[in-house]
Amino acid sequence: AAAERGQRSVDGCFIAAGDDEVDPPTKQMPPLPSPLGSGVSAECIGAALDAEAEHLRLHQVCDVAGLTRSYAVLFASHMHVRSALQEAVHRDLVRKGKETATVQAFAEKTMATIAAWFTAETFNKFTLLLFEGSGNNSAEDAFFARAVYVVLISVVAPVASWALRKCHQDESNVTFIADQARFIERCLPMLIAWAWKDIVVAVLRLTSFHMLPEVVATLIMTFLAVASHLLPCYKSAIHAIAERGKDDTVCAHIQAVPRHMGLAVGFAWNCVASWVPAYVQGHPVLPDSRLYKIIVQVVYYVVVTTFITWVCLRFDKEEDEAMLEERALLSALGRFTETWQNVVADAAHYVYGWAQLETLNEFFFGYLMQCEDARQCSYQSNFALALTTTIIFTRLTNVWNSLGHLSGWNRVATELMVKAMSLNVGWAWMNFCATAIAATMANDGKAAQLYLVSMAFAWCCMSLLHRKCQVERRMWQGHVVAQAKFHNLHTGLQDPASFRPSRPCV
Numbered sequence: 180a181a182a183e184r185g186q187r188s189v190d191g192c193f194i195a196a197g198d199d200e201v202d203p204p205t206k207q208m209p210p211l212p213s214p215l216g217s218g219v220s221a222e223c224i225g226a227a228l229d230a231e232a233e234h235l236r237l238h239q240v241c242d243v244a245g246l247t248r249s250y251a252v253l254f255a256s257h258m259h260v261r262s263a264l265q266e267a268v269h270r271d272l273v274r275k276g277k278e279t280a281t282v283q284a285f286a287e288k289t290m291a292t293i294a295a296w297f298t299a300e301t302f303n304k305f306t307l308l309l310f311e312g313s314g315n316n317s318a319e320d321a322f323f324a325r326a327v328y329v330v331l332i333s334v335v336a337p338v339a340s341w342a343l344r345k346c347h348q349d350e351s352n353v354t355f356i357a358d359q360a361r362f363i364e365r366c367l368p369m370l371i372a373w374a375w376k377d378i379v380v381a382v383l384r385l386t387s388f389h390m391l392p393e394v395v396a397t398l399i400m401t402f403l404a405v406a407s408h409l410l411p412c413y414k415s416a417i418h419a420i421a422e423r424g425k426d427d428t429v430c431a432h433i434q435a436v437p438r439h440m441g442l443a444v445g446f447a448w449n450c451v452a453s454w455v456p457a458y459v460q461g462h463p464v465l466p467d468s469r470l471y472k473i474i475v476q477v478v479y480y481v482v483v484t485t486f487i488t489w490v491c492l493r494f495d496k497e498e499d500e501a502m503l504e505e506r507a508l509l510s511a512l513g514r515f516t517e518t519w520q521n522v523v524a525d526a527a528h529y530v531y532g533w534a535q536l537e538t539l540n541e542f543f544f545g546y547l548m549q550c551e552d553a554r555q556c557s558y559q560s561n562f563a564l565a566l567t568t569t570i571i572f573t574r575l576t577n578v579w580n581s582l583g584h585l586s587g588w589n590r591v592a593t594e595l596m597v598k599a600m601s602l603n604v605g606w607a608w609m610n611f612c613a614t615a616i617a618a619t620m621a622n623d624g625k626a627a628q629l630y631l632v633s634m635a636f637a638w639c640c641m642s643l644l645h646r647k648c649q650v651e652r653r654m655w656q657g658h659v660v661a662q663a664k665f666h667n668l669h670t671g672l673q674d675p676a677s678f679r680p681s682r683p684c685v
Contacts, residue, residue: 268662268663274581275655276655277580278581279651279652281577281580282577283652284601285572285573285600285601285604286644286645286648287362287645288369288601289569289602289604290362290366291365291366291368291369291370292369292373292602292605293608293609293637293641294369294370294637294638295369295370295372295373295374296605296609297612297634297637297638298373298634299328299370299373299374299377301627301631302324302328302331303321303324303325303377304626304630306323306324306327307320307324310323318384318385319385322378322384322385325378325380325381326378328374329374329375329377332370336367336370336371337367337429337432338429338432339363339364340364340432341428341431343360344364353653358645358646358649359645359646362641362642362645362646368439372442375440375443376443376446379396379446383447383450388450390454393447393450393451394451397448397450397451400440400444400447401444401448401523401526404437404440404441404444405518405519405522407437408437408438408518409514412434413434413437413438415434416430416431416434417435417438419431420432420435441522441525441526441528441529442529444522444525446529446533448526448530449530449534452483452530452534455479460472460475460476469545469546469549470546472546473542476538476541476542479538480535480538483530483531484592487527487530487531488588488591488595490524490527491524492588492591494520494523494524495591527595528599529602531599532598532599532602535596535600535603536602536606539564539568539603544556544564548560553610553614554613554614554617558615558617561607561610561611561615562611562615564607565604565611568603568604572600572601572604573604576601579593579596580593612637616629616633
């Protein structure tokens with residue numbers, strides 16, 4: 180400040196001495212010999228000398244190069260701390276976001292499984308009322324009832340999915356009705372998949388679950404699934420639904436029904452694969468004990484899950500250029516191979532899940548509870564298993580999804596395990612509902628009415644739970660936005676390359 184005042188005084192003196200617009204001083208001091216030259220007043224000479232001395236003194240204190248280096252170090256330290264803090268906040272938000280998304284997907288898959296089972300069983304019970312006293316074979320009646328349901332649901336569910344597609348797109352609508360529409364839309368794929376699975380069960384029941392008819396039925400089902408995926412109308416429908424444009428019509432949703440046949444194909448292959456542990460467990464030469472059966476089931480589970488993981492890993496690998504060129508030359512064969520791999524990979528997820536479920540049931544119901552099957556145990560034991568698996572599997576899903584830098588094998592195994600656990604939680608609660616209804620039917624005997632009331636109650640409970648999940652998801656999104664804005668750390672610091680100290684240090 181002193182230097183600025185001195186500089187202004189010097190400027191003023193020189194301007195006053197040479198500027199015509201400023202009145203010259205009335206008294207002129209006698210000129211003094213000075214290095215500044217003659218004709219300069221003593222006041223101007225003193226001000227100039229004081230300004231020069233002050234300027235030199237400040238330059239001695241304020242090293243321009245040193246200050247620039249210090250600022251650069253401070254800026255680098257600040258940017259390092261800022262980057263570290265942003266990375267920590269981002270990592271924490273990503274981790275918590277994964278946990279929230281995992282729990283939501285886990286809950287939706289579980290609720291969709293329960294809803295699909297209740298809807299299918301209720302319709303089946305009411306359809307079977309039409310055949311009471313007809314004297315027909317119960318397996319044939321069940322097949323006809325399942326066939327009617329699969330045709331009906333394969334038309335109604337795609338129409339409902341097309342009608343509710345805007346609710347999925349419009350995330351701004353946060354009303355209760357909109358959330359319920361989204362819940363129904365997320366349950367529709369499992370409704371279709373479960374209906375096709377039930378028709379496969381009815382077909383295998385007609386064959387009395389013999390080995391050779393099961394293999395033939397499984398091969399036919401797999402061929403139909405692959406053939407339907409190769410149809411041009413199916414591919415165009417899938418593309419139109421993904422684009423959500425003007426071609427996203429009701430017919431497109433109906434033509435895309437074969438994409439939900441993975442559960443049916445997986446159930447058929449699981450029935451074929453289950454013959455191996457059943458044969459070993461029931462062999463007359465081998466010991467007949469619960470411990471031996473659980474050992475065989477565990478070995479079967481390890482072998483099947485390892486094989487499925489290897490198959491999915493092989494399908495998941497990127498194709499090299501030679502394979503791409505080969506498929507370009509043989510496009511038809513390439514499309515068939517790709518479609519076959521997709522169908523097998525989709526079915527393998529469910530085979531993996533059933534192997535896990537059968538091992539869990541064999542250990543809990545067979546070994547611990549001494550029951551032949553989950554449906555032959557009490558509903559209390561089924562409730563205990565359902566509650567336990569819900570807590571443990573949810574926690575394991577969060578832990579495994581939070582792991583990073585996984586190898587290819589561990590990544591595929593984790594994805595298979597998480598999908599299997601979400602399905603098995605739904606199947607565990609499904610077994611509880613079935614045994615609870617069966618215990619009530621022993622006193623009442625009105626199966627159709629009980630299933631209808633239970634289905635309505637289950638849908639209401641799951642709708643409210645889904646609404647709660649959606650509210651928490653939106654709150655989490657708002658929290659993420661707020662945290663991102665708060666930790667942006669805008670400080671106004673400049674880059675060291677553009678730093679220039681203020682006067683008088685220039």
